[in-house]
Amino acid sequence: MHQSSHTLPVGKPSHLLTSLYTRKEAGQKSFAVLLDPDKVGQDAFKDLLIRSVENRVDFFFVGGSLITSYVTREIIGMIRDYTPIPVVLFPGNSLHIEPSADAILLLSLISGRNPDFLIGQHVVAAPILRQSGLEILSTGYMLVDSGTQTTVSYISNTTPLPHDKPGVAACTAMAGEMLGLKLMYLDAGSGARRPVSPEMIAAVRAAVDTPIVVGGGINSPEKAMAALQAGADVIVVGNGIEKNPELLPEIADVVQKANKGVISQ
């Protein structure tokens, strides 16, 4: 459960990060549902929250590259009212910091060469983050080409990693880990036509010891299964569930089967 922690000092224990590493060591997979504050509608949202608890969703990721309204706090409030599921901010920029969440993915966009998203936004955000009480999850964020330009690639003004170059992704992740990043996030972009390939996930898995988060275009149980089998520790699903709420239990089922060893990696 979320604890009111806005006044806690810098040395706050890293609960979620520790849990992600423990789960990774144990071969346990996690399921994160991405909530885009711009797309959340009231009634359907309450229903989604209740179903997320029933289906043992592990995390809510809240964010997007473009957020056009002040609803993030309200959304987190509703999550608190209906679920005990941890809330992780997935920010598009330093304007998207909301201290009522549990943690924030502090994304360094290591697939790109735009200094603003590698370190610039972080400098602006650092003093606010330090006061926020949010757990900081330092993340090597890798955008992967999905066939069409995604919002995040356009907004960040960066070129994504080529879809068919797992070796480049592996070296990028390796460098990110050497720089001290604690998680790697392979993202084909929201609504991507093709998700990150199993070959690329496997190459990154072989290259680093950090937990690996994979998202973008996972809109079927088969794609979820492929990502988990290739070595993803956390799969993130947003668009697919917005379009088809029945996908939530289907993906949850795949994650639970993987965790029971029904699906081998």
Ligand code: 1GP
């Ligand atoms: C995008 O990884 C997330 O940044 C999730 O993507 O909305 O396509 O599931 P989808």
